[in-house]
Amino acid sequence: MITFNNIHRIGHHIYENETYHHYHYPEMLARYDSNFLQFKKLPALEEFKEAYSYLHNFHLRKGQKHVKFYLPENEKPDNPLLNYLKDFKFEIGFQELYKIQPAEFPKADPPADIKLELISENNLRTFLLLHYEQDLEFGIDFADQKIDLNRTLFNDPAIEMVLAYWKGEPAGSVTLIHAEHTVEIDHLVVEDKFQRRGIGTQLQAFAMNRNTGKTIILVADGEDTARDMYRKQNYQFIGFKYEIQKID
Structure with missing residues (x-):
């Protein structure tokens, strides 16, 4: 079965917990698609806030000016998370996989x-x-x-x-x-x-x-x-x- 796991990823897996995987690519810090968190499950609002704080602080130490997150495949943000993202001016988009x-x-x-x-x-x-x-x-x-x-x-x-x-x-x-x-x-x-x-x-x-x-x-x-x-x-x-x- 083809999933997003079949897509080539540029970046090093450096950390994970029960909520997310952290990918980092010091060879190209400005490449957002290589420096991000991939959620293992749809995060509750407080889980997202914790993940944001973690990645924001990590990227600040590396001189990076962005944060990026991917939600699990075929999962949409729920209303509390969506409202938070809109209130705090996050960019929200989505990718589609084809074969x-x-x-x-x-x-x-x-x-x-x-x-x-x-x-x-x-x-x-x-x-x-x-x-x-x-x-x-x-x-x-x-x-x-x-x-x-x-x-x-x-x-x-x-x-x-x-x-x-x-x-x-x-x-x-x-x-x-x-x-x-x-x-x-x-x-x-x-x-x-x-x-x-x-x-x-x-x-x-x-x-x-x-x-x-x-x-x-x-x-x-x-x-x-x-x-x-x-x-x-x-x-x-x-x-x-x-x-x-x-x-x-």
Whole structure:
């Protein structure tokens, strides 16, 4: 059975109690998705307050300016917790988990203007520059640290990175994370000026064509329009997970 436990997690498990797991990633303190608490059960309001105090103080000692929490899969915050989060200006969102068998992905002839390449030492610099320009939105420090993270991922034998070109110009990319029975599509991006040209579809088709015997999985932002595209492409909705964060 596919669950959020099948999703690749970047971060070190450093502590747990009966209420939550704590993940920390000193290699990239500004990456919120790697520095967080994962609740084992839906927390009562007082349990959440205790967890918030713990993580807030921990992150202050590390110079981090955020807190982030994930609720258990397919659990929604109850009204006391939800009202508290709204009163104290926490950001509340949710992720959705999808799966598809490669044979179910719609077939489409690739446009002649799109070319795809696996990342190697020969084109790694192009891939890193493409992501660096996107990551500058979150600050220079974040973008610089993300280069180191992408190099780490590039050297992981379970991970493939794919670069898409439109008429010879770098236009998008995707990261494929291989496990025994699944391949996860992660960080599928297409540059704004190359949107609606089939690049995202071809990056997904690349994953399908190379992994016909595995289940393809991905996580989508529950409030993003991309989730509608995945449903139209025959992905099957599996479940959701609420995320809560606050930035000082």
